[in-house]
Amino acid sequence: MKLNTKNLKAIQDLYPDELAHCYGCGKMNPNGFHLKSYMVDNETIAHFTPEPKYTALPGSVYGGLLASILDCHGTGSAAAFVCENENIPLDGSINIPIRCVTASLKVDFKAPTQMGVALELKGKLRSIEGRKIWVDMTLSANGTICASGEILAIRLKD
Numbered sequence: 001m002k003l004n005t006k007n008l009k010a011i012q013d014l015y016p017d018e019l020a021h022c023y024g025c026g027k028m029n030p031n032g033f034h035l036k037s038y039m040v041d042n043e044t045i046a047h048f049t050p051e052p053k054y055t056a057l058p059g060s061v062y063g064g065l066l067a068s069i070l071d072c073h074g075t076g077s078a079a080a081f082v083c084e085n086e087n088i089p090l091d092g093s094i095n096i097p098i099r100c101v102t103a104s105l106k107v108d109f110k111a112p113t114q115m116g117v118a119l120e121l122k123g124k125l126r127s128i129e130g131r132k133i134w135v136d137m138t139l140s141a142n143g144t145i146c147a148s149g150e151i152l153a154i155r156l157k158d
């Protein structure tokens with residue numbers, strides 16, 4: 001699915017500048033991946049096209065890179081789901097006051113991930129229990145789920 005992001009704000013772009021240096025998704029990191037995740041209906045979605053230098057076997061993407069983008073999609077999704085739960089707007093009118101970091105990340109690699117195509121990451125909220133947020137994720141290439149992930153993100157205390 002091609003996502004029209006014209007009227008959407010990326011979750012990571014709602015982090016305040018001083019917390020936006022993450023290598024995977026920080027807008028302030030000039031060398032990073034700049035992953036951008038969006039809330040669409042009840043799920044989160046991101047697209048990312050790896051450069052050929054992130055090759056594993058010829059023609060397929062290195063698993064560490066896939067884990068990296070799932071990590072950032074997962075924490076961004078966790079922050080967004082908490083915002084939705086607490087009626088905090090994601091429309092860019094404010095920087096979001098929710099900070100989530102990864103406590104645990106599990107990735108299952110199900111099929112080789114084709115290099116040279118836009119990968120699609122999706123996240124669904126499994127549960128929020130206090131400061132713990134579990135998000136289930138998939139990563140697809142050309143409509144085939146190549147990896148699934150689950151993340152436990154922890155909401156930082158104020």
Ligand SMILES: CCCCCCCC(=O)SCCNC(=O)CCNC(=O)[C@H](O)C(C)(C)COP(=O)(O)OP(=O)(O)OC[C@H]1O[C@@H](n2cnc3c(N)ncnc32)[C@H](O)[C@@H]1OP(=O)(O)O
Pocket residue numbers: 015019022024071072075099100101102103104130131132152154156157
């Ligand atoms: C703002 C932009 C952020 C961008 C982030 C991009 C994604 C990242 O790469 S983040 C970097 C990688 N992650 C980290 O460096 C985190 C390192 N770990 C920590 O800082 C701490 O362990 C932290 C914050 C996760 C939890 O510490 P703390 O706030 O003291 O909470 P703590 O009381 O230990 O744990 C809270 C709950 O989570 C549970 N928990 C913590 N870690 C785990 C774990 N690995 N597995 C299962 N449960 C866990 C605890 O058991 C506890 O549960 P309960 O409330 O039921 O007792």
